[in-house]
Amino acid sequence: MHPISSLIREANSIFYNMGFTFAEGPLIESEWYNFDTLNVPKDHPARDMQDTFYIKDEPGYVLRTHTSPVQVRYMEGEVKKGNTPPYRVIVPGKVFRNEATDMTHEAEFYQIEGLVVGGDVTLANLKATLTRFFKELFKNANVEIRFRPSFFPFTEPSVEVDMRIVGDSAPEKLRDKWIEMMGAGMVHPNVLKNAGVDPKKYRGFAFGMGLDRLAMLRWGIDDIRLMHSADLRFINQF
């Protein structure tokens, strides 16, 4: 099967056991969900952080640049149904960046978003959740997680997450090396507010990780363009 499909299946299974629901959203997304509700105002330099595909003759619509718009879509949906937090969702799906492609850059690739909202959610929970995810993904390897400060408009505080696999059971190429895995942080109160969730009562964490990159690390794949190559010399190895 396709390595990304396998990875999504595996990630979903790990997160399912931690209480996460699989959620999804459209690939053609409104700027409202892709940017505004995520606390990225118009004309803010932060909009330059992502090279965006705009849809021709459909003003206000883009190819989503991340899976984060599903955070607000999901929470809005739950609020509408009368379901209050706790919420736990993962959103594996395709995202787009308008940039030239090479061995490590693709215009279309996969991300997995995670969102946890509740009355007692902390940054310490994010650390444990990601540690458990990587530990299970790398078959009970000894996994360490490290945070570095960062900035995303939709989280505050924001962190970059590095991972390291230590010990003999680690794949040799990954052993003992810190690898930058994803951006994450505590959900910005404006994002909760925009979704109709009271930030005075609830807090949350969110993370977003590139699945192509994770697959490349996991299996030692050297060219991201293989993912969409439909080349069976590649696919049949998985």
Added chain:
Amino acid sequence: MKISRDWLQTYFEEELPDASVLAEALTFHVFEIESVEGDVLDVKVTPNRGHDCLCHYGIAKELSAILNIPFVPKKHERSVDDMLAKKTDTISVTIDNSLCRRYIAGHLRGVKIGPSPEWLRKRLEAIGQKSINNVVDATNYVMFDIGQPLHAFDAGKLKKQEAYAISIRMARKGESMITLEDKEYAFSDAMMVITDAHADATIGIAGIKGGKTSGVDEKTKDIILEAANFDGISVRRAAQALKLRTDASERFQQVLSSNLAGYGMRAGIEIIQEIAGGELVGFADEYPEPEEERSVSVSIAQVNQTLGTSLSESDITRVFARLGFLYETRDGKISVQAPFERLDIVIPEDLIEEVGRIIGYDKVPSIELSVFPHKPETNKNFYRSERVREDLVSKGYDEVYTSVFADSGRRAVANKVGGEHPYLRESLVLGLEEALKKNIHRKDLLGISEVRIFEIGTIWPTPSRKSGHDGKEEIAVGIASEKEGVSEQLLKDMALTTLQGAGYENLPVSATERYQHFSKYPFIVRDIAMWIPGGTDENEVLNLIRKEAGKLLVREHLFDRFERESRVSLAFRLVFQSFDRTLTDEEANQRMRNIHSVLESKGFEIR
């Protein structure tokens, strides 16, 4: 932004550690470091800190807080009140719109333009800036030092009546200006300009660039120094529209505090007087609505409930003190006043981030989430795709992903880099046809008898009554094989058994450990058939072939076998390929000849 350790040192009495130590401190407490070259760090300042950290002062303050080294404030940090006390009526400043929040003009007489002193040249050159002359260098120095862009006009080139008249207004349509670099820019009425009101001439593009006709040159004697504050969005739009991004526009578009203009002016005047002489006539300071002091409160409980820590009040206030924040504590609540340039400190979460990053995120423990009280829901689309995927894989189909970008379609993207395939696919069919074609000729290499593939992917079909498409984004399942051709169905239309549990949580995953790089060079196929006596070890035959064929043999399989009387006929298909070159027929033939002779030497009859 390039930051020099030498320059940072001016903010500390204590000797700073090595650049590599500074880089590590910044990495784990505030910013990523792109590179360290000698004593110069390339610091990736995040967009939320463009207000205060695109300068050495900002980075020095961070290092003071992170490393807990006392910070020596510079002399220009004297109180704001006496800073611009010397007023002058030789310049009148008028602002006709709210996009310019403050404009200070400083009047200096009798400066002597010349080369910069060595310390200044070295400082600027260390961070990749060219030295121009003492006055221009001084303005750049202040910008890279404390973050306030400055501009010096040659007063002698402005029109003077009773006073010089500087007017900040929106440009008129059709107005244009030639910049210091001799390039002409035409303005729209959404762009703000600095004008010499007496001459009705544009002398600067607000926050972006100065004009040629009023520029400082070697003959300049009197200057008017500008330290202003312009609206970030308006500067950003103008710089984008004019395709003119400058160090000044990069800073203004991040939004600066209007208070910084006062410090910038004072620092600029002092350095210019020091290196180019001149007598200060005075300042005109147009500041219609002075910025208010802001304070933000956070409780100790909020900090700990967000970070998952158990910090005490003093742990937290120590962080604020190190950052130079003023604070008051009362009943577990801390009210904080950040320095004016820290425009990013607005909500309690901003303060929590300060605490987290300064104490270090390594101090945040790892704590498991509580058990989730509900059972996760089943996602219908994912459930259906997983079932379809399992079904097709079990029937021998391989899953491919193809691009959503196509050469035709109803919808398209407007701005694709390179411009190729801008349309969004209406169906999976074309992509699968191409994938089928591409893989068919590799069958021997792949060791398969038929290419059978499928894709589960998003399409944007044209609405039509016939197909039942309503024009919405859909998930489709496409199947392609040599025998059946290509077909497609919407995922939602596929017949499936009903859900049980979530139904998708325990499906098999790939057991592959490592991906094997494959050769991109063409391969060559050769068949060989032979008779062997009954009872011969057939594996041994294959081993002989492998040994003779060597590394170039990438795949072999027995495609025919039958027995007649006491003999067995074997037919193998051999695939040759090199990792580093295109194989010639002769190379394959040579291998085949060797294989033939070895097999014949064993008494086998080649057919």
